[in-house]
Amino acid sequence: MRLQLDQLWEQQGLAAGAYAAAWSPGCSRLAALSGESLLIYEAGDGGPRLLLEARPRLGKLHGLAWSPDGRYIALAGDTAALAVVDAETGETLYRDRGLGLAVRWAGDRIAAGGWGYVALYRWRGGGAEKEWEKTVEGASIEGGGRAWFLAASAVELAGNTVLAAGWYSERGRLRAALVAVPAGGEPRLYGPGDLGLPVHRDTMATWIKASRGGVAAVSTHEQSGEQAGRILVLRATSTGGVGRIAEHTAQGPLYSLTWAIGSVVLAGGSQRIEAFRLELELNRLRRADVRLQGKPLSGPVRSLDYCSEADTLAAVVARRLRLYRLEVLEEDPLPWLAQRYMGSPGQG
Numbered sequence: 001m002r003l004q005l006d007q008l009w010e011q012q013g014l015a016a017g018a019y020a021a022a023w024s025p026g027c028s029r030l031a032a033l034s035g036e037s038l039l040i041y042e043a044g045d046g047g048p049r050l051l052l053e054a055r056p057r058l059g060k061l062h063g064l065a066w067s068p069d070g071r072y073i074a075l076a077g078d079t080a081a082l083a084v085v086d087a088e089t090g091e092t093l094y095r096d097r098g099l100g101l102a103v104r105w106a107g108d109r110i111a112a113g114g115w116g117y118v119a120l121y122r123w124r125g126g127g128a129e130k131e132w133e134k135t136v137e138g139a140s141i142e143g144g145g146r147a148w149f150l151a152a153s154a155v156e157l158a159g160n161t162v163l164a165a166g167w168y169s170e171r172g173r174l175r176a177a178l179v180a181v182p183a184g185g186e187p188r189l190y191g192p193g194d195l196g197l198p199v200h201r202d203t204m205a206t207w208i209k210a211s212r213g214g215v216a217a218v219s220t221h222e223q224s225g226e227q228a229g230r231i232l233v234l235r236a237t238s239t240g241g242v243g244r245i246a247e248h249t250a251q252g253p254l255y256s257l258t259w260a261i262g263s264v265v266l267a268g269g270s271q272r273i274e275a276f277r278l279e280l281e282l283n284r285l286r287r288a289d290v291r292l293q294g295k296p297l298s299g300p301v302r303s304l305d306y307c308s309e310a311d312t313l314a315a316v317v318a319r320r321l322r323l324y325r326l327e328v329l330e331e332d333p334l335p336w337l338a339q340r341y342m343g344s345p346g347q348g
Contacts, residue, residue: 001277001286002330003264005313007294009047011321017060019256019302021314021321024070027307029087030314031073032321033061038075039321040087043310048323054090058083063102063154065110067123074110076100082112082121084128094128096121102164106157113152113164118181120162134187136179143193145170150177150189158210161236165205165218176203176220182240190242195232198222207256215245215280217265221253229254231267231276231285248276248285258304260313260326264288268301268315294324 015035022031030041030048037055041048059078066073067084072093075083081098085091100114110121110128119133136150147168156163160183168177168191176197178190193199201222210216214235221229229250234242256268263278265285275288299318306313306326313324 001264001275001288001328002291003275003288004291004293004327004329005273005324006327007292007322007324008312009323010295011048012319014316014319014321016319017062018316018319018321019062020064021303021316022064022066022305023307023314024066024087025068026070027309027312029070030323031064031066031087032314032316033064036060036077038064038073038085038090040073040090052088052090054085056083056085056090056092058095062100065103065105067105068107072123074103074105074112076103076112076114081114081117081119082110082128084110084123093126096128096130101151101153101166102155104155104157109157111155111157111162111164113155113166113179115151118152118155118162118164118179118187120181134181136187136189139179139187139189141189141191141194143191145191147175147177147189147191150179152179153204153206154208156208156210156216158214158216158236160238161240163208163210163216163236163242165208167204174202174204175199176205178205178208178218178234178242180236180240180242182238185240188240188242194242195220196244196247197230206254209258211259211263215278217257217259217278219250219254219257219267221250221255221269227253229267229269231257231265233265233278233285245280246278246283246285248287250274255300255302256304256316258306258313260306261308261311261328266290266304266306266313268304268317270300271297273297273301273304273315291329292324294322 040052063076084094150168152164164179303316
C-alpha cells in the first residue's frame with residue numbers, strides 16, 4: 001500500500017507543550033492546545049479560520065476531546081483532572097481538580113487519566129458526575145512486581161473498558177504500562193513484559209486509539225539504546241483482560257497515532273509519519289509507504305487526528321499545527337479483510 005500526504009495548511013507559533021489537536025464530529029471545526037490556551041478553528045476551503053482562543057485558567061493544558069454533539073470540549077490540565085468548556089464561548093462549565101494528562105469522550109462517558117489515577121465521568125447536560133476513580137500507585141503488575149509513580153498519558157474507551165497508556169517507575173527505570181479498568185471492576189496493570197516490550201530498557205507507552213470495532217492501537221518507544229518504537233494492536237475484554245493481536249517495530253521512537261482509511265494506523269515519530277495496515281484475519285501489521293508533499297517534518301510529531309469525512313489529517317509537529325490531505329496511491333490486494341472484521345474506524 002502506498003499513501004501520500006499533501007500539506008494543505010500550517011499555523012506556526014504554538015506554545016511549548018502543545019501536544020494535542022482534534023477534529024470535531026463532522027470535522028467542521030478543529031481544536032488545538034497552545035500552552036494554557038484552547039484554540040478553535042473553523043474548517044474552510046481557504047484553510048482553517050480562528051474562531052476562538054480561550055484561557056480556561058487550568059495551567060498548561062495536556063489533553064482535549066470533543067463531545068459527540070460538538071457542543072463541548074473536555075480538557076485535562078495542570079490543575080484539572082477534567083474540565084468541560086462550551087465550544088462556542090469557551091466558558092468553563094465543569095471542573096474537577098487534579099493533575100490531568102489525558103481525556104477521551106464517548107457517548108455520555110468521559111475517561112480521564114493523570115498522575116497515579118484513572119477516572120470515569122458521566123456527562124449530564126450541564127455538568128459531570130464522577131462514577132469512579134481508581135488509584136494505580138503501587139498497583140500489582142500482571143507479570144509480577146508493583147508500579148509506582150504511574151503516569152496515564154493517554155486514555156481510551158473500548159466498549160465498557162477504560163484503557164490508559166503511559167509509564168511507571170520501577171527501581172529508577174521507566175516502564176511502559178497499559179491499565180485496563182472494566183466496568184465496575186478493579187484496574188489491571190500490564191507492564192513491558194506483558195506487552196512484549198524489552199524489560200531491561202526504559203520504555204514508555206505514548207498514545208492509544210480505539211477503532212469502532214473495539215480494536216485499540218498503542219504506540220511505544222524506548223528511552224535508551226536505539227530508541228526503537230513499536231505499534232501494538234490489541235483487544236480488551238469486558239473483564240479487563242488484554243489480548244495482543246499484532247505488532248510491528250517502527251523506524252524510531254513514536255509519540256502519537258491515529259486510525260485512518262480502513263484499517264490503516266498512522267504513527268508520528270521524530271521528523272516522520274509512518275503507516276501500517278492491519279490484516280486482522282492474519283494477526284499482523286504490514287508497513288505502508290508514505291510520501292510527504294510539503295515542508296519537511298522539522299520536529300517530533302506529537303499529535304495526529306484523522307478526519308474521514310474530508311480525508312484530512314491534523315498534526316502537531318513541534319510547535320506547528322498542520323493539515324494534510326491523505327490520498328491512497330496504491331491499494332492493497334486484499335483490503336476487504338480489515339473492513340470485514342473491523343468495520344471502518346472512522347474519525348481518529
